Amino acid sequence: MLRVSADPIDASEALKQFEQSAKGAGAIVTFSGQVRPQANSGKVETLHLQAYSPMTETGIESAINEAKIRWSIDQICVLHRIGDMAAGETIVFVATASQHRRAAFEAADFLMDYLKTEAVFWKKEGTASGDQWIEPRADDYVDAARWAKKETI
Amino acid sequence: MRKILYFGRLSDITGCQEEMLDIPSEIETAGALRKWLDDRFHATGALLDPTVRIALDQEIIFDGTPIQSANEIAFMPPVGGG
Numbered sequence: 001m002l003r004v005s006a007d008p009i010d011a012s013e014a015l016k017q018f019e020q021s022a023k024g025a026g027a028i029v030t031f032s033g034q035v036r037p038q039a040n041s042g043k044v045e046t047l048h049l050q051a052y053s054p055m056t057e058t059g060i061e062s063a064i065n066e067a068k069i070r071w072s073i074d075q076i077c078v079l080h081r082i083g084d085m086a087a088g089e090t091i092v093f094v095a096t097a098s099q100h101r102r103a104a105f106e107a108a109d110f111l112m113d114y115l116k117t118e119a120v121f122w123k124k125e126g127t128a129s130g131d132q133w134i135e136p137r138a139d140d141y142v143d144a145a146r147w148a149k150k151e152t153i
Numbered sequence: 154m155r156k157i158l159y160f161g162r163l164s165d166i167t168g169c170q171e172e173m174l175d176i177p178s179e180i181e182t183a184g185a186l187r188k189w190l191d192d193r194f195h196a197t198g199a200l201l202d203p204t205v206r207i208a209l210d211q212e213i214i215f216d217g218t219p220i221q222s223a224n225e226i227a228f229m230p231p232v233g234g235g
Contacts, residue, residue: 033235049234050160052227055211080234092235112235121234122161133162136233 001076002060004051006083009090014079022075022097029104030095031112037087039125039132046126049082049091056120063114067096070110071103078111080121113144155220157190158227163205166196176220183207184216186226205230 001021011032022028035047064076079093094111098104115121116136123134157174159167167190180189187207191200199205206213209223220226 052158052160052208052211052229055208058211115233116235117233119234120229120232122230122232123234124161133165133230134233135161135231140233 002057002064002078004053004057004060004080004082006081008085009079009081009093011090011093014077014093015095018075018077018095018097022095025074025097026099027101027104028095028097029101029108030093031108032090032094033092033112035085035087035089035091039127041125041129041132042127044087044125044127047085047087047091048124048126048131049080049085050122050124051080051082052120059118059120060115063111063118067107067110071098071107072100073098073103073107076107076111078115080115080119082121110147113140113147116140117144155223156225158225160227161230161232163199163228163230166199167194181219181221182216183209183214183218183220183226186220187216187228190228200228202230 015030019028037044060078064078067073067076073096075097077095081091085091092115094108096104096107117140125132125134154173155176156171158171164170180186187200191198206229208227208229209220210225
């Protein structure tokens with residue numbers, strides 16, 4: 001399941017629904033990301049998320065399909081906010097269900113790295129000193145590079 | 154008329170997120186369009202930055218790609234959500 005929407009994300013409700021739909025899987029991993037209250041330039045007043053539909057959704061769907069090819073995964077749920085949100089609000093929710101925990105952990109980690117560095121979103125942080133567009137950090141790219149497929153000779 | 158979109162930090166420079174534009178016929182490739190728009194907005198190279206990718210009708214392309222058949226052209230600085 002994938003949803004990119006300006007509607008608030010209720011992570012505990014999303015988990016409850018995911019547990020229902022993934023009944024019998026054996027292992028469920030979830031990650032929820034929240035808007036940080038503190039930026040380098042001060043206290044965060046708003047976070048604005050921009051998407052480019054349907055390119056954003058198509059890209060995330062491909063990452064979900066890639067995760068299902070790489071790991072034995074029963075179900076995946078990705079919820080992502082767009083629009084304006086406040087500190088503490090949930091910006092992203094990822095859940096994976098598998099027969100065993102390792103696949104569920106790795107697939108969730110892979111999807112989060114995709115969302116941080118490749119998903120078609122742009123983020124703008126608003127603080128008392130002004131607005132600033134935020135782009136991925138060098139560490140985010142290093143994290144994402146862990147999943148690059150090694151060439152076989 | 155073609156729809157041009159400017160995402161992320163680029164919209165601060167262009168002053169708009171999208172616009173409908175008549176592109177002169179001599180602007181044949183994505184790279185030429187980059188240069189033409191950068192001059193038009195006095196963007197001092199912001200649109201020429203190699204980290205800014207271009208999508209034609211929602212598909213990422215290279216600077217040498219012809220743009221004649223595209224209806225929608227997007228300028229995309231580095232992406233990232235979460």
